Amino acid sequence: MxxxxxxxxxxxxxxxxxxxxxxxxxxxxxxxxxxxxxxxxxxxxxxNDLARSLAGMATQTIALLLPDITNPFFPELVKGVQTIADERGHLLLLCHNADDGAKARADIAMLRRKKVDGILLVAGTLKGRGIAGATSDLPTVVLDRRVPGLRSDVVTVDHRAGARKAVEHLLELGHRRIAHITGPPGISSSKERQAGWEEALRATGIEPDKELVVQGDFLEDGGYAGGRALIQRKVDFTAAFAANDMSAIGLLKALTEEGRQVPNDVSVVGFDGIHLAAYTAPALTTVAQPIFDLGRRAAELLLDRLAAAEPDKEPHTVVLETKLVVRGSTSQRR
Amino acid sequence: MxxxxxxxxxxxxxxxxxxxxxxxxxxxxxxxxxxxxxxxxxxxxxxNDLARSLAGMATQTIALLLPDITNPFFPELVKGVQTIADERGHLLLLCHNADDGAKARADIAMLRRKKVDGILLVAGTLKGRGIAGATSDLPTVVLDRRVPGLRSDVVTVDHRAGARKAVEHLLELGHRRIAHITGPPGISSSKERQAGWEEALRATGIEPDKELVVQGDFLEDGGYAGGRALIQRKVDFTAAFAANDMSAIGLLKALTEEGRQVPNDVSVVGFDGIHLAAYTAPALTTVAQPIFDLGRRAAELLLDRLAAAEPDKEPHTVVLETKLVVRGSTSQRR
DNA sequence: CTGAAAGCGCTTACAG
DNA sequence: CTGAAAGCGCTTACAG
Structure with a gap:
């Protein structure tokens, strides 16, 4: 050598x-x-970059922590991150934590020993408390939703405004009984999307009906279970806003199995704008997040901070726009 | 500190x-x-792992190089790799090369400076030549298809046998005019899948008809263009075997647009078994690769070799089984 | 502008 | 079983 x-x-x-x-x-x-x-x-x-870094230079390596790469939301986000990492000569470490806080903390400890320059964190359903301690003094950017207790840069979308767009679209189509399948409880993005549903209804003079709300988990299973629950309870609804696309897809399945036609009997709107949503039957109307840009901006923010003269200046929050994408799963109320 | x-x-x-x-x-x-x-x-x-590694210990870091994480084949594979990396206390670096050989070589050079212990390579449509030089003396496992000129462990499936399963399924359903949309030219997995199509036909006494073959690229666009080409040329066919799921999905779209019903007018089979294939309308019959296991086995092979007393012992090839998954896109010939 | 030296934080023969 | 020393391959004050 x-x-x-x-x-x-x-x-x-x-x-x-x-x-x-x-x-x-x-x-x-x-x-x-x-x-x-x-x-x-x-x-x-x-x-030899090991020697370089040991002598005080940056490792030019950042890490992206997320729950599960097979969740269709993430590949696009990873690509956004990777694009910036490549542009700026950084390497990207990937860590899956399966929404397991202990695993996430262990990963962060390992990354610290490896002297990564900073981390990008998609918290999923992780509680903020344990994570906040683990990341202390490691430059961190949090993606998609705020994590309570974690003082860091954040790149997210306006979940509440996005949810309003979904529900307003349904209202414009004449729907009045609009069900909502929530995300997992206790995390801000779930709460915000539900709040958006309520706001849009109230703005039209409709009092949100508790009966129309069923709890989901951001997964297909939760959407499916939610759909069946609505039908079993004989809830009267002509449309539904699912807290994300995967639960909307589960809902589609439940409705179809129960003999309800989408969109003729029930209109369905999702949230996220994952690729998969364009391939279902019918294709899913959804509130698309700029997933690639979310990754891009987060990586930019992190690398900018690392390159900055005073990297400790106060945290920055970037809020990106969502966009309603109308496809086949919604139609005029009959 | x-x-x-x-x-x-x-x-x-x-x-x-x-x-x-x-x-x-x-x-x-x-x-x-x-x-x-x-x-x-x-x-x-x-x-401080930097110091540890500089003093001669392994970095406990491996890298996975692939064309594009947003290709739905890869997330599952990444998860398989990550699972093993986690189990054995290794960190995973992810590199996208977009099928660009120069980018791949630059990545490998960077990884070498970072002293990764080994790399996992999904070559996509990369030519073997440039890559082989870049990886020399870096422990490497190649995934999914062989790369000519690269002496390394390989984890793959029997593409030819898998393709035969697809075509045999169509033959059993009574189809005789079975089109084939190929993968990108020049890479072994494309060739093998086409060879499987030919073998299955010949075994039933049918001479493969050149007219039934159109070139694709493993992407939706290629499948779509292929479907339109078949129809424009007024080729007579009642079934088609697409070289992978994404092209099968493109084909589905072309057929639907042209007013052909799937499976009533045309039966379609794909290859890969990506999740997406279960969500199309109709859901896609496909030859599923054990994608997660491909990642798992490759990571195991690499880490086993790294842990081995004599890491230079001769390359090993692992061939995994494919499995026909019958769904709604195939039916008896009318 | 250039060099000798110290130092980054470890591991590992080599002695004892 | 334990310690003093060398060494991994760099960067960076400090002199000059």
Missing amino acids: VTVHDVARHAGVSIATVSRALNDRERISSATRDRVLEIARSLGYQP | VTVHDVARHAGVSIATVSRALNDRERISSATRDRVLEIARSLGYQP
């Missing part, structure tokens, strides 16, 4: 000069720099 | 002893070991 010593010897300079040539920024005559660089190249010199 | 020196001082021992206590394996009295460990714990000592 070729080291700075080899390059130095061949160039007839000290290793300090080699280091300066390689890292440029120090004052060094351009003649020596060019000569050293040429020799380094001809020797096939490749710096 | 707490270092071995701090622990040593508090314990009244040398840093060598601290290191031995931490890493266990050396002979050290259990009394001192326990005492040192207790002190390390109470001081909140966390080893």
Whole structure:
């Protein structure tokens, strides 16, 4: 393996000069720099980043922690992150925690030992408390929803406004009895989306009916169970707003199985805008998050902060826009 | 930051002893070991893995290189890899190369400087030549398809046998004019799947008709274009085997647009078994690869090799089984 | 602009 | 079983 010593010897300079040539920024005559660089190249010199980082330089590595990459929401987000990491010469570490707080903390401890420069955290249904301690003093950007107790940059969407768009769309189609399948309890994005449902109804003079609300979990199963529950309880509804696309897809399945036609008998709107939503039958009307941009902006925010002169300046929150995408699962109330 | 020196001082021992206590394996009295460990714990000592690795230990980090995480084939595979990495205390680096050889080589160079222990490579449509050089002497396991010129472990499926299953299924349903949308040219998995199509036909005494073959690219667009081409050319066919699920989905779309009912007018079979295939209308009959296990086995193979006494022993190829999953897109020939 | 030296935080022969 | 020392491959004050 070729080291700075080899390059130095061949160039007839000290290793300090080699280091300066390689890292440029120090004052060094351009003649020596060019000569050293040429020799380094001809020797096939490749710096050892371990040594570099141990000597005080950044590792140029960030980590992305998320619950489960097979959740269709995440690949697009990962791609957004990766795009920026690539652009800026950083490597991306991926960690799955399956919404398990202990696993997440163990991952963070490991990342700390590895001296990653910073982390991107999709908290899923994780509680903020344990995580906040684990990430202390590690530059962190939180994605998609706020995590209580965690003082960090946040990149998210306006979940409440998005939910309002979904429900307003249904109201405009003439629906009045609009069910809501919630997300998992206790996390802000669930609460905000439900609040958006309520707000939109009230704004039209409709008092939200508790009977129309069933609890889900952001998963297909929860949407399916929710759909069956609504029907079993003989709830009267002509439309439903599911807290995310996967639960909307589960709901679609339950409705179909129970003989209700979508959208003729029931209109359905989801939330997220995952690719999958375009392939269901009927294709799902949904409130699309800018998933790729969420990843992009979060990575940018993190790397900007890392590159900043004073990286500790106060946390920043970026709120991106959602967009209603109308497809086949919604129609005029009959 | 707490270092071995701090622990040593508090314990009244040398840093060598601290290191031995931490890493266990050396002979050290259990009394001192326990005492040192207790002190390390109470001081909140966390080893610096950069220093550890620079001093000769493995980085416990592997990398997974793939074309594009938003291709629905990959999330499941990543999860398989991650599962094993987690089990064995390794971190996972993710690199996207968008089927760009130069990008892949740059990534590999970076990974080398970071001293990753080994890499997992999904070559996509990458040519073997450039990659083979880049990975030289870096422990590598190749996934899903063989890469010519690359001497490494391989975990794959029997693409040809899988394709035969698809076509045999169609033959059993009475179809005789079975079109084939190929994968991208020049890569082994495409060729093998096409060879399977031919074999199955010949085995039933049918001579493969060139007219029934249209080139695709493993993407939805290629399947869509292929479907339109078949119809425009007025090719006579009652069934089609697409080289993968995404092209089958594109084909579904083209057929529907052209007024052909699936499966009544045309039966369609895909390949891969991505989740998405279960959500289309009709749901797609497909030859499922054990995607999660592909990732699992590849990671196991790599980590086994890294842990092995003689890591250079000759390359191993693991071939996993595919499984026909019959859904709504195929039916008896009318 | 350049070099000698110290230091980053570990592990591991080598002695004892 | 334990310690003193060397070494992993870099960067960066400190002098000059």
